[in-house]
Amino acid sequence: MTRTAAVNADTPDTTPAEVSLWQAFLFWLKLGFISFGGPAGQIAIMHQELVERRRWISERRFLHALNYCMVLPGPEAQQLATYIGWLMHRTRGGLIAGGLFVLPSLFILIGLSWVYIAFGEMPLVAGLFYGIKPAVTAIVVQAAHRIGARALKNKVLWAVAAAAFVAIFALDVPFPAIVAAAAAIGYVGGRMAPDRFRAGGGHGQGDKSFGRALIDDDTPAPAHALFSWNRLARGALIGGLLWLVPMGLLTAGYGWDHTLTQMGWFFTKAALLTFGGAYAVLPYVYQGAVGHYGWLTPTQMIDGLALGETTPGPLIMVVTFVGFVGGYVKAVFGADSLFLAGAVAATLVTWFTFLPSFILILMGGPFIETTHNDLKFTAPLTAITAAVVGVILNLALFFGYHVLWPQGFEGAFEWGSAVIALGAGLALFRFKANVIHVIATCALIGFVVKTLL
Template identity: 75%
Template sequence: MSKSPLLAMVDTESPQQVSFREAFLFWLKLGFISFGGPAGQISIMHQELVENRHWISEQRFLHALNYCMVLPGPEAQQLATYIGWLMHRTWGGIVAGALFVLPSLLVLIALSWIYIAWGEQPVVMGLFYGIKPAITAIVVQAAHRIGTRALRNNTQWAIAAAAFVAIFAFNIPFPIIVLSAALIGFIGGRFSPERFKGGGAHSGTDKSYGSAMIDDDTPTPEHAVFKWSRLMWIVIAGALLWLLPMGTLYLTLGREDTLTQMGWFFTKAALLTFGGAYAVLPYIYQGAVVNYHWLTPTQMIDGLALGETTPGPLIMVVAFVGFVGGYANTVFGPEHLFLGGVIAAIVVTWFTFLPSFLFIFAGGPFIETTHNDIKFTAPLTAITAAVVGVILNLALFFGYHVLWPQGLAGHVDWVAALIALAAAMALFRFKAKVTHVIAGCAIVGLALHLLFLS
């Protein structure tokens, strides 16, 4: 059977080299439309870059994605950085990764300021009254979604259960849980590898969308060839980009200052985000709410609600944590509250995302040179299983503060419980989008608050 003229045109058409300006405009657009969490963001990039624009082939796209999936950090932002770097060297990666984050940072700073300044207004209180139960249902859905993909045998279920007990009953810090799971996976992978097979990696595909600028057989560009000297310079540059701001904070403000503590804490958080933002949120809660008291449990839930409704990676909730923490702790004095919040938001964003760029620039050349598929190792499989238990604990934490706002000694908020149940039904049974669920619950909460609860 002969091909249609359209298919023939797609197969023979040789894509033109993409200019830096054209790529810049696309990454800028992506930063404002990247809703829907990692799955939605990766889907948008695949549709635009592979199917529509033919900038990169299906196989090379998945090859990059598999690498990003095993890194700590937001995989969608790292994938954008990787493709930008592959197309236009280091500056291309910086632009792609930064524009994935900057719109969300600006939006969250504005929303955080509105939240702090007008959060006690009836309209704002009503909106958040409906959103908070929805967030509880969303986190439960996240635990279910990750669990169905990650827990494939009794061993992985046992790891998830042990992680839940460790953080729920004994309040063991998240880093210890991650390291313990990794050790179990390392040992178990040697003696019983079939019990630590991962199920989350993206496999290859036979689909083809025509010739691409970076095609399956396109030679690796010179800047993407692995060289030890290039790796050394990247490591030195990364160390300086971390040491200079951290050293400045330490020397000018002191070790115990809020901004210094934020810089160090979110550096650790950035290295522990295996399994996505939901996995690291319990660690951020332990530090920001329990240990440092930068914000309250209720504010943490509200921050997650804002993060769910803005473009960009969900881990951008750290900008809200930074703004509220900097504002509440008057880091620049009571006369500069807004400035303190803005600087704190920028500080935590810098230290959270810096490792993601370094992982791509340092590891990308090795991945491109070898052209081997990147699989989940046994330690990473065990970590993913532990993450399920940790996320379940986070859901209980949110549910407790939403359903018992005055603590267990107080009454149950049955209205909030019904909203949470409705949100769960919409997510699980009707497969509604997260943004639609949040918007619907916000409207319901506003109406109930203004009519009956104010």
């Protein structure tokens, strides 16, 4: 056997024992409750547990799977868990891994959303959110900086980011149109000036070994991971039915214009636009949920992102909060069933948001080798990622405006929020503080400010 990665003298050379589906289930369940820190933190946890400690998959195979998930719309950490679960235990393994990555967060957010909407005016809750919202503004600015530092490697990509910012900030261009235009620029640019649209960074090939892995560098792909037209057609049919049946039932039972039906349709579109992570699609969610449908207010949208930052699971789980508040406020089941309305809407939104991720992983897995490092495939993504930087910057300005001038520019400037935001930014940029620690500290400060001052 040829191994390109260096192996230390004390590195174990024995292959770990086979992992049962029950053992995998217990790990994925644990991961669902400890997956804090956004995608970077979640991927780091999986790498530490699956590559370094348990040796279920090798460094190279892990990064190769991650590269594939990075080019798909949707939360890459959840997709990576789905992919590894599928590779180890077929479709049921992928469903367990991806599902348990989401379900704990779903139940937690339904509970927190109810507390927020029912008791949000209480001094304790109001004080905590007074400190959390400026922290979230600083976190979004950091996200724009982090993605920009990785993605904007030349003047062309800087121009794409600037154009995206102007389009959404000044011209109010819909987010899907920005994504489509960026993809077209990337496709053409990848042919005319390929060096300008090569992925600038990202995840390289593994150069470490932690010993023999259960799925090692030279482990052949299992039978279920080999491409088959029959398997592809069956996956497409089942995936299509899993979307079509609930959407058809909603349309038949409530009508196309009903709140629940429109939530299903809107968040299906949002799921297919989640390039660059949750921060990238949040402006689209805001445009629809706040501006078009009126499911929640701008302030509630910021509060929802704050809850998403403080719970385990993908950050895109903020859509669960949007669904709960929308179903609750619209009283879709009547004034006597507000909690049920919110819980059903939250569950429905989560289903339509994550269904495309499962379909893309379970159907697209066998194509990994053919798409990896193919410029025709990655150049549009490179341009989209550049546009995402401009979109996130607009999101940061949106949050900053509503946090610092909650009554509009004609109202008073919130000096307390400004100081908290500056402190959070200093902690994130200068001291590289943990996001959860920053949010917790700012929440405590906000409570003190609102209670004692």
